[in-house]
Amino acid sequence: MAKNTTKRVALIQMSCTPDTQLNLDKAAERVYEAARQGATLVCLPELFRAQYFCQREDHALFDLAESIPGPSTDVLTRVCRETGVVLVASLFERRAPGLYHNTAVTIEKDGRIADMYRKMHIPDDPLYYEKFYFTPGDLGFKATQTTSGPIGADLRRTHRYVGLLGPVVPRGRPPHRAPRSRGPLLPHRHRLAPV
DSSP: OOOOOOOOEEEOOOOOOSOHHHHHHHHHHHHHHHHHTTOSEEEOOTTTTSSOOTTSOOGGGGGGOBOSSSHHHHHHHHHHHHHOOEEEEEEEEEEETTEEEEEEEEEOTTSOEEEEEEOOOOOEETTEEHHHHOOOOSSOOOOEEETTEEEOOOOTTGGGOGGGGTTTSOTTSOOEEOOOSSSOOSOGGGOOEEO
16 A cells, blocks of 8 residues: 655745744744644745845844854754754844855754755845845755655745756656745746645
């Protein structure tokens, strides 16, 4: 008999406030809630610790950045240990003075950081002044083996570069993607199935 490989995935949507601690607490509670409902993999919104701040260029907003590991991963790794879920969370990473990234952290169910992906394609459009805040990533695309299966984390915009999915998608398996909150996914002929 075939083994059931069905996984329950939770894609968290939440409103954010200017209070970064409140946003972290809310995200943690949403992960607990998703785990209670049977999720084994949970994805938090991009840059969930704050309201989307890249709509203006303001040096004071660099104070929102944090190291990885750091305060957010301390909370989220504990939540993963307590719930047994694998988590993908996007954080404003301060890697070094003057070096900042939009980073997706994959946390294994035992609470260890399994992998990181630093966003490589940084937009600079009206109300998306991300190049002011983020340095393009240097870790490349890859699939990380987790207890919830292989995960290839990416952040908004990367999905437009279909050719870059090769290192992320396991051979012989179709790519699965989470729905996007903004803009079109891909032209129809390249559309990927949502999870």
